[in-house]
Amino acid sequence: MGKTVRIYVMGREYEVPEGLTIMKALEYVGYRYIRGAGCRAGFCGACTTVYRKNGDYKLYSGLACQTTVEDGMYLVQIPFVPAEKPKYEVSEIKDVEDILRVYPEIARCLSCNTCTKSCPQGLETMDVIQSILRGDIKRAAELSFDCIQCGICSMRCPAEITHYHVAQLVRRVYGKHYLKKSKELERRIKEIEEGKYQEEIERLMKLPREELERLYKEIRR
């Protein structure tokens, strides 16, 4: 074994090879993921991790599949983020007043910037909320576009805002009411509704598993 680092998983010390991601290091020491892992490529936001480093008072956060282990890391996985998710009808939500009716707590933002500092995507999360509060739907939607919904912002926020749900609502509102309608999309939907792909779908549905696997591999190649 080459160089190793010491990590602490929920308080217990382990020695793991240098250069592993947190996710791989946890598997290396014997953990098996049944929650808190997804695409393993930094896109799905399922593997939220919080950690501290030796001799550093800061609480860090990141994606386990994207962050490399460091010597003296204290790790814990967050397999699920509990967050209120109210039901709404996007067609009825247009401006900041409507958004405040669904998520009144966003008015509690004090600009502490904790959310921005915790974002593994490096998004300006606080500016998303502040943009909504001044009615700038476009800016909020654009600033939050790369959100992967890991939810760590919402776990850290002292105002208990669920930024990732709020931001998703804003992007929906922006798409529904502000962006230009896509003609291509409308054409494609019409084709689907008229049954253009029906025959193909029905053929696929009837295929045996082996044949589907063969086709899948062919497409991947």
Place this chain on the structure above:
Amino acid sequence: MILLGKYRYMYYPGCTLKGWAKDLETSTLKVCEILGIDLIELDRWYCCGGVFELSDNLMRHLGAVRSLIKAEEKSKEIGTGDLVTICSMCYNVLGRISFQLKKEDIEKINFFMDDEKDYSGKIRVKHFLEVLKEYGFNKIRNYVDEQMGIKVAPYYGCTLLRPEEIGIDDSQKPRIMEELLEAIGMDPVSFPMQTVCCGSYNSARGIKAVETLRKKILESAKREGAELIVTSCPLCKYNLKEAMYFTELMEMALGGARHG
């Protein structure tokens, strides 16, 4: 460095001016365009908090301090430390943060913000009325071609004048709006209730006192012969119901429509 004119300022709009007080911003920017004043909006700014908190909860000051930090960054780019607000409430909050916040409180906030830039206290917060005074009311006179002579009562309310450290004029007998109104061809009318509180955020709680104050203020202005009442505060305007922004009146007087 951006090439700008002689009269250039950093500009903090505040949330209200981007929302239901849009008229206050559009009329101000129009007036600036006519007079050749450059207001350069900060790239990043945050809600000032809406009211200056007297409690010792410094968290309430974060939005304002953070905006002043952004202004310090921007000031290097455009070469002025003057930050202008139009909303009286934002002026009051930002002004008090910059002039009144104790040194140890600023240090605490900087320590909390930690790995972000510190606030070093170099920003001068100004209200747009002060900008116009610096520009020169006499110079503004040249842009007015018709003396409208409307009897206009300027309503100051609290936030432009109190506390004294940040007051833009004498807290008991202010003159700045009267001087401006006179310069744009109006007939300014001072009135006893012009520096009395409009009831502020109590209107959000449905408190009756706001209605009482509204009546007293409007009656006081009418008694002095006022045909129109102007303010620079979205909340005062909301509470008074029958006021307009002084910048809207300026736009009219300076022939805003003619200037395209």
